[in-house]
Amino acid sequence: MFAIQPIGQAATSSDGTPTPTNTNLTFVLDSISYPPVVNANSRGPLSFGPSSEVFSKMDLDNVPHQLVVEVGQNSTFLFDYLVYDDGISNNSSTGPQSSADQAAPSPTPDL
Numbered sequence: 001m002f003a004i005q006p007i008g009q010a011a012t013s014s015d016g017t018p019t020p021t022n023t024n025l026t027f028v029l030d031s032i033s034y035p036p037v038v039n040a041n042s043r044g045p046l047s048f049g050p051s052s053e054v055f056s057k058m059d060l061d062n063v064p065h066q067l068v069v070e071v072g073q074n075s076t077f078l079f080d081y082l083v084y085d086d087g088i089s090n091n092s093s094t095g096p097q098s099s100a101d102q103a104a105p106s107p108t109p110d111l
Contacts, residue, residue, distance in 0.1 A: 002053055002083070003023075004048050007047045023054075024072030029065060
C-alpha cells in the first residue's frame with residue numbers, strides 16, 4: 001500500500017488549530033495487527049511525497065483478505081494506491097483496467 005506523505009508543516013486552520021501532517025498508521029490484516037508506521041514531520045513549507053510505501057505483506061494465501069488502516073490521533077493518511085499480485089499469473093494490479101470496470105462503485109474490497 002502506498003500513500004502520499006505530507007512533508008513539512010501545513011498552515012494553521014481558520015480556527016487557529018494546526019492542520020495535522022504527522023503520520024501515525026496501524027495496519028490490521030485479517031485480524032492481525034502490525035507495527036505502526038509513525039513519521040513526525042519537520043518544520044518547513046508543506047509539500048507532498050507520492051508513492052511512499054506504508055505497508056507490505058508477501059506470501060498471502062490466494063483467498064479474500066481484510067486490510068484495515070487505523071489512523072492515529074492528529075494524524076493524516078492520504079491513500080495513493082495499492083498493488084497486489086494474485087500469486088498465480090505473476091501479474092500485479094493497482095485497480096480496474098478499463099473505464100467499464102470503474103462505472104459502478106463497489107463496497108469496501110476484501111483483500
